[in-house]
Amino acid sequence: MLVLFSKCMILEALFTGAAIFCVEAVRTFASEFVTEVVYRWKNSRTKAKPDAQQNSFNVKTAQATVQDLETIDAEIVELERKARRDGSSSRADQDRQQELEQQRAEKFKQYEAAKSEEILSEQAENAENYIASVLSSDRVHVLQYHMGQVVLEKKCSACQRPMILQSRQRLDGSLYRLEDFFWSCTGYFNPAHLQCRGTQPFRKQDSAFLHKTNVLELTVSNADLSSIFESRSVQNAVVERVKSHVKEKDQEIMCSIHHVPMTLRERREHSGAALDMFFLGCPHPGCQQTVKLKSAAQLAAYLQRKEGRGIL
Ligand SMILES: [Zn+2]
Ligand SMILES: [Zn+2]
Known part of the structure; x- marks a missing residue:
């Protein structure tokens, strides 16, 4: 529209x-x-x-x-x-x-x-x-x-x-x-x-x-994106792709305090669900700033930025 x-x-x-x-x-x-x-x-x-x-x-x-x-x-x-x-x-x-x-x-x-x-x-x-x-x-x-x-x-x-x-x-x-x-x-x-x-x-x-x-x-629609993302095979493919970028910088996401690009990290303990696994963290030692990748849309945006292709 x-x-x-x-x-x-x-x-x-x-x-x-x-x-x-x-x-x-x-x-x-x-x-x-x-x-x-x-x-x-x-x-x-x-x-x-x-x-x-x-x-x-x-x-x-x-x-x-x-x-x-x-x-x-x-x-x-x-x-x-x-x-x-x-x-x-x-x-x-x-x-x-x-x-x-x-x-x-x-x-x-x-x-x-x-x-x-x-x-x-x-x-x-x-x-x-x-x-x-x-x-x-x-x-x-x-x-x-x-x-x-x-x-x-x-x-x-x-x-x-x-x-x-x-x-x-x-x-x-x-x-x-x-x-x-x-x-x-x-x-x-x-x-x-x-x-x-x-x-x-x-x-x-x-x-x-x-x-x-x-x-x-x-x-x-938001509902459609959520239901597509409920599929195990979709989630597994996304997790595998996102995981390959762990430790890489994300130029679009900057720490609010240090104003430097954040890097992708995988949580040490997670439930195994794709929406619970990844976050961006500040590379400045001791900085607690994080951005959780907690929605299908955020993971799609992340992959789009990194690979030029989202999750659909
Ligand atoms: Zn203010
Ligand atoms: Zn920071």
Whole structure:
């Protein structure tokens, strides 16, 4: 279904390969939706930040920025290691660490800007590859498919940090509903003095989700995807494929604290169920940040990122 949204079209959140728009009214079918909405948004941003646009030719790509973030983190890890070994750290090392933390924060802002720009340009230039659908409980796998990413353009109202999309867990195996989802501040995981527990309810009404048309898992309903995934043979094949990537980096999923790509891990003790086996963890020593791969849609998205093919 492709729909045209009239009146105000506000970008609510931006993911790699997807975006959520708040719309005042949903009207007729039209294919110009994506181009129009993306250009409108880009224009509004160019007006808001003329300097940033002028300098855009020497702005690094998101991927180059990720490498810089990894280099910064590696030096911090080294300083932390040294402090543990020596039992204390010198004044010079403390200053350097503070400087690096500052650089990391700056660099992450650059990453967010570069990534937003890349995603929106991609969406605008390849509008025919995108489809917009109205969110409903039968489409929650569309949300799950994009979970784990630091959500661009979605800021915590309390502290302005970026947010992530979370859902409560349905341990009884029942189907997820839109009500299960919410936005959580990435500052939630910071040490106590820097912590922010900001959350926002997921906007149910007037939300449209824009995503790629070529994702097979998103062309079926949430219920259908779940029942396909109940098949043992499907699960076994998925587990085998995912397992082959253990310890690899996932460029799209970054630690909320250290801003470096997370790596795939297999749980030491699990029930043997595909949805209970894998998670992404931060490579920074001692970091407890994880993103569980706890839905068929998330496993599909993971495999799509890694192999260019999902689970269907
Ligand atoms: Zn916050
Ligand atoms: Zn971390």
